[in-house]
Amino acid sequence: MIEFLIMLIKTTVVFGIVLTHVAYTTYAERKIIGRAQARMGPMEVGPHGLLQPIADFIKIFFKEDIIPVKAEKLLFQIAPLIVLVFTMINLTVIPFDKNFILADINVGLLFILASASISVYGIILAGWASNSKYSFLGGLRSASQVLSYEIALGLSLAGVVLMAGSLNLRDIVIAQHNTALGVYAIPQIIGFVVFVISAFAETNRAPFDLPEAETELVAGYLTEYSAFRYALFFLAEYVAMYIMAFLCALCFLGGWTIPKFVTDILPFLEKVPGIIWFAIKVYAFIFLYIWVRATLPRYRFDQLLNIGWKVLIPAGILNIIIIAIFKRFTS
Amino acid sequence: MIYLIFAYFCLSTLGISIMALTRKNPVHAVLWLLLLFLHVAVIYLFLNAEFLAMVQVIVYAGAILVMFLFTLFLLGARELPKKKRYTSMIEGRLLIGLSITATILAVFSSIKAKYTGKYTIKYIQEVGNTKAIGVMLFNEYSLAVLILGVILLIPMIAVSVLAWRRRDDTS
Numbered sequence: 328m329i330e331f332l333i334m335l336i337k338t339t340v341v342f343g344i345v346l347t348h349v350a351y352t353t354y355a356e357r358k359i360i361g362r363a364q365a366r367m368g369p370m371e372v373g374p375h376g377l378l379q380p381i382a383d384f385i386k387i388f389f390k391e392d393i394i395p396v397k398a399e400k401l402l403f404q405i406a407p408l409i410v411l412v413f414t415m416i417n418l419t420v421i422p423f424d425k426n427f428i429l430a431d432i433n434v435g436l437l438f439i440l441a442s443a444s445i446s447v448y449g450i451i452l453a454g455w456a457s458n459s460k461y462s463f464l465g466g467l468r469s470a471s472q473v474l475s476y477e478i479a480l481g482l483s484l485a486g487v488v489l490m491a492g493s494l495n496l497r498d499i500v501i502a503q504h505n506t507a508l509g510v511y512a513i514p515q516i517i518g519f520v521v522f523v524i525s526a527f528a529e530t531n532r533a534p535f536d537l538p539e540a541e542t543e544l545v546a547g548y549l550t551e552y553s554a555f556r557y558a559l560f561f562l563a564e565y566v567a568m569y570i571m572a573f574l575c576a577l578c579f580l581g582g583w584t585i586p587k588f589v590t591d592i593l594p595f596l597e598k599v600p601g602i603i604w605f606a607i608k609v610y611a612f613i614f615l616y617i618w619v620r621a622t623l624p625r626y627r628f629d630q631l632l633n634i635g636w637k638v639l640i641p642a643g644i645l646n647i648i649i650i651a652i653f654k655r656f657t658s
Numbered sequence: 659m660i661y662l663i664f665a666y667f668c669l670s671t672l673g674i675s676i677m678a679l680t681r682k683n684p685v686h687a688v689l690w691l692l693l694l695f696l697h698v699a700v701i702y703l704f705l706n707a708e709f710l711a712m713v714q715v716i717v718y719a720g721a722i723l724v725m726f727l728f729t730l731f732l733l734g735a736r737e738l739p740k741k742k743r744y745t746s747m748i749e750g751r752l753l754i755g756l757s758i759t760a761t762i763l764a765v766f767s768s769i770k771a772k773y774t775g776k777y778t779i780k781y782i783q784e785v786g787n788t789k790a791i792g793v794m795l796f797n798e799y800s801l802a803v804l805i806l807g808v809i810l811l812i813p814m815i816a817v818s819v820l821a822w823r824r825r826d827d828t829s
Contacts, residue, residue: 402689433786437712444720448692451727455685467731474724494788 337429341418349565350380356617363621390554395457398551402456407552407559410449413442414563417570422497424583424601435496436488439574440481443529446563447473450548453560457551465547468537468628475635476528476535482643483522486515486650487578500582509586512579514653518646519579521639523615526571528635530564533620535631568616569609576608664704671697684730688723695719706779709788 354369354376361368369376394403420435422428432438447470454466488494490511491502503511512519528535537547549560576582583601590597626634674697678690695718702711782790795803 432708434708434712434788437709437716441712441715441720444716444724445692445696447720447724448689451724452689455731463731467728470724471728474721477720 334429337427338419341423341429342415345418345566345569346562348569349562350384352565352568352613353383354380355613356620359614359617360621363618384558387558388555392554392556393551395459395551397458399456399458402452403551404556406449406453406456407556407563408449409452410446411559411563411566413446413449414566414570416442418566420496421570421573422500422577422582423605425497427602428497431495431497434494436484436494436499436578439570440477440484443473443477443480446567447477449563453552454548457548459551461545462548462550465537465545465550469531469547472531472535472537472628472631472635473529475632476525476639479521479525479635479639479643480529482640482647483515483518483525484574484578485643486518486646487511489647489650489654490515496577496582500577500584503581504584504587507588509584509588510579510581515579515646515650517642517649521643521646522575522579524634525639526575527616527619528631530567530571532564532568532616534623534625536620536625537628537631568613572609572612572616575612576605580608582608664701667697667700667704671701685727688726688730691726692719692723695723706782707787709791 357379358368358376369379372378372382394400417439419429420432420438422431450473451466451470454462454464454469457463457466487499491499493499493502503509506514508514527533531537549557552560581604583605585596585604671694674690674694678687678694681687681690695714699711699714699719702708702714777790777794785793
């Protein structure tokens with residue numbers, strides 16, 4: 328019983344912290360993009376607009392929830408929940424620190440890939456259940472985008488699994504810490520680049536944010552959604568960004584550890600708690616997301632699929648072959 | 659408690675398959691099938707086969723079923739044709755019923771009280787489920803894996819050839 332309570336408290340803490348981060352990521356995004364475009368960003372609510380996310384959430388959750396008459400009602404209602412649940416569930420297998428992980432399972436990495444493949448259904452169903460041309464075509468587009476980039480994502484992570492010899496995220500970080508460089512991002516530079524690009528596409532973010540391309544398909548699968556069901560999709564997108572940032576930090580940047588050669592030179596850094604290193608890496612990746620959104624133009628849909636199938640997947644396979652040969656001749 | 663959960667998943671697997679078979683709307687049928695695959699994955703977890711459970715979800719639910727959905731959408735089938743869906747042929751019913759009974763009997767007769775082989779639960783817990791499967795697959799069954807790889811490669815080549823020919827025609 329006590330164990331159950333501790334688990335419950337841990338889960339609440341993790342979900343609470345991540346959701347607060349999500350709320351303030353929207354604020355950070357508007358501020359950073361504002362700076363990039365020589366504007367101020369939100370300034371009205373609270374000092375420097377710091378209470379803006381709270382105001383936004385209050386507003387969007389009290390709006391009217393409109394369900395189209397011809398929509399498939401039940402599926403229309405559960406589609407955002409499928410996306411959100413199967414994104415949030417990934418938080419349970421992420422090790423935030425050496426001993427802070429909700430569920431230490433042996434197939435953690437596969438679990439994340441599996442739940443990503445289920446959350447695609449939310450997108451397809453949202454498009455289909457809305458019973459509207461724009462939603463339907465947008466849903467199919469987004470689904471095929473997510474599906475094709477999932478392959479590239481899996482291939483780039485396969486290199487990490489091959490090098491670490493484990494599917495457990497904690498073992499991957501420990502194996503990484505034991506190498507000379509301390510991070511996999513340098514020996515697996517091809518895999519790292521493939522991972523970063525497919526992480527952007529996988530979460531439907533700029534420069535691959537086709538649902539945002541109003542001139543083509545209005546708002547893609549989100550067209551018919553309003554109020555808090557729209558907010559749920561929005562929330563799921565930001566949680567997915569964080570999941571990708573966590574994965575990047577864990578699989579390529581050394582998770583909660585810092586390379587050994589750094590602690591050899593500056594031994595006092597070992598006293599810093601691991602969660603802080605982890606947070607710095609995650610924030611850097613989230614900043615990259617926002618930076619790219621402020622900088623790069625959007626790709627066309629056929630260009631997007633061409634990049635996925637003709638560049639990233641062959642590059643991912645090449646990465647695996649290089650790692651396999653490397654592994655064969657070093658161990 | 660754990661037996662109750664196991665019983666729930668086994669029974670609901672049956673119930674969900676019946677639901678999937680009897681749906682009129684093909685998209686709903688596919689969704690019930692998705693639920694079925696998730697339940698089957700949980701049953702694999704009960705059998706200590708965590709790798710298989712994840713692969714079940716990734717491959718069947720994540721790839722094959724999505725392909726079903728795309729095919730359905732491409733065909734534009736919103737409702738199945740209003741024909742009689744079930745046959746009343748007595749020979750067919752008898753044949754299927756008898757074969758299912760025979761399968762169940764064969765399964766029951768081969769249940770052993772204790773497993774006596776190389777891959778005991780203790781061994782699997784020691785090396786890990788994923789590693790045990792990998793070692794076995796790429797050593798004992800390496801030829802089968804190679805043959806499967808070739809079988810999967812041929813349709814890939816065929817599809818690329820077909821796609822290329824189409825492109826030449828239009829240009």
